[in-house]
Amino acid sequence: MESIFTHFIFSIFLGFFLQLILHEIGHLIFGLLTGWDFLIFQLNRFALLHLKNKNRLAVVRSKNYQCIMSPKSINSNPMLYTIGGCIVNLFSAVTGFLIILINRMTPSLWLYIWSFTVFGIGFYVMNGTFRINRICNDKACYDLLKYNPYTRLCHNAQLIIAKYLANxxxxxxxxxxxxxxxxxxxxxxxxxxxxxxxxxxxxxxxxxxxxxxxxxxxxxxxxxxxxxxxxxxxxxxxxxxxxxxxxxxxxxxxxxxxxxxxxxxxxxxxxxxxxxxxxxxxxxxxxxxxxxxxxxxxxxxxxxxxxxxxxxxxxxxxxxxxxxxxxxxxxxx
Missing domain, CATH: 1.25.40 (Serine Threonine Protein Phosphatase 5, Tetratricopeptide repeat)
Structure with missing residues (x-):
């Protein structure tokens, strides 16, 4: 009983952080697929930065979770980069659910995959549902970019500016x-x-x-x-x-x-x-x-x-x- 409880606690932490990392990796993957330049990948205070054509690991002052990429031009299409994190969370959640359905496994392994799946759904809902209370989330940004060309111009300009600021x-x-x-x-x-x-x-x-x-x-x-x-x-x-x-x-x-x-x-x-x-x-x-x-x-x-x-x-x-x-x-x- 104590062993299962320990696995339950660890599975929650592991599922949450894996889906958090996968969310940012999703932005990275779909940004690269659409020709954007990698700039910053940050988890808490640890950051990988691509500055002056070199990659650098650093412990930075501010805490954040983000993947920042820069478009080739101010008119680049930002849609897949913006929603890429949600796509990866959804795909990983569906994959986890299928593994649970198809495979027989030990109770402890089931807990880990179950937690991974649940947090995948959670991240998808949290970022894939229009929300602008605390921050403008991925779906809110996606909708603003989709329906307003001028907003899209500002969005791309800000990511180009980010590249200059980082350098x-x-x-x-x-x-x-x-x-x-x-x-x-x-x-x-x-x-x-x-x-x-x-x-x-x-x-x-x-x-x-x-x-x-x-x-x-x-x-x-x-x-x-x-x-x-x-x-x-x-x-x-x-x-x-x-x-x-x-x-x-x-x-x-x-x-x-x-x-x-x-x-x-x-x-x-x-x-x-x-x-x-x-x-x-x-x-x-x-x-x-x-x-x-x-x-x-x-x-x-x-x-x-x-x-x-x-x-x-x-x-x-x-x-x-x-x-x-x-x-x-x-x-x-």
Missing amino acids: GFTYRQIGKELICICPDTAGNDIEAYQDILEYYYYLDMNQFNMAEQALNKINTTASFSREITDTLQMEQIYIKLLQRLISNDKNEIDFPYFDVRKHTKKGDVHALRVITVTKAYAKFKEGDLNSVWEIIDKAISEIERSFCVYEGEKLFCIGQLKNLKSIIEDKID
């Missing part, structure tokens, strides 16, 4: 032509993220009014995932505090309290950048300049020591914090 380019270096392609109000997650990238581009160019306008293109009445709404709120705080530092405004912020730390992934350098400016602004209002420099320098040092999947994001955030120091120094002078 150490910042948004300024990537350029306006690839990033600033969203002239209208964003109506879904993919379009909204394109506006966020445009916002980063203008921040990198020190064009703060244009950066704020990019955020304002995100339709706040539309239905977005929590990932997008959290990022939007976080960056609204950042640009507002940055503008107040520039104008030497020490009044209280006039929008609802938002705890950045509760709404971002651990290890996110953008979140650390925003948390740093909120702390620095609070000390700046108090006139405690020594603490301001200490807070900013500590954050810069933490980011510099980190290995990030997207080196360009790391360099961008360091540049923003150094720029923050310059803005405060100008106000003192």
Whole structure:
């Protein structure tokens, strides 16, 4: 009895992680089959990266489960790459079910195959049913890409941008032509993220009014995932505090309290950048300049020591914090 219970526990863990890995492998397989370039395969904090024509294993700062690939062109078809994980989960679940039906086996082996099959079905349902509550899942992305050519253009642009960021380019270096392609109000997650990238581009160019306008293109009445709404709120705080530092405004912020730390992934350098400016602004209002420099320098040092999947994001955030120091120094002078 104890042995069966032990096998039951292990079978659950093994079935879950095998299907998780197979899901990401599905994206990889169907991306390669349709001519896309492999870029990142990440499981938790362990990542295999293809940078500058070389593969590299690394332990990275942020936790994630993802397979990122880059299209040959902005007009490439992303459909099979997007839904590939669901296809592999479904195929593996059907295979497991047939093995259970056809073969006689020991109770312990039956448990492992049963768990593998159940989690295959679970992953297929979880990612193959339209959902945009926490994140925009595979089926939601698939439907948005299928029915909206403009959304498909943004999606492919973002994966090309990802390749540049992974190779150490910042948004300024990537350029306006690839990033600033969203002239209208964003109506879904993919379009909204394109506006966020445009916002980063203008921040990198020190064009703060244009950066704020990019955020304002995100339709706040539309239905977005929590990932997008959290990022939007976080960056609204950042640009507002940055503008107040520039104008030497020490009044209280006039929008609802938002705890950045509760709404971002651990290890996110953008979140650390925003948390740093909120702390620095609070000390700046108090006139405690020594603490301001200490807070900013500590954050810069933490980011510099980190290995990030997207080196360009790391360099961008360091540049923003150094720029923050310059803005405060100008106000003192």
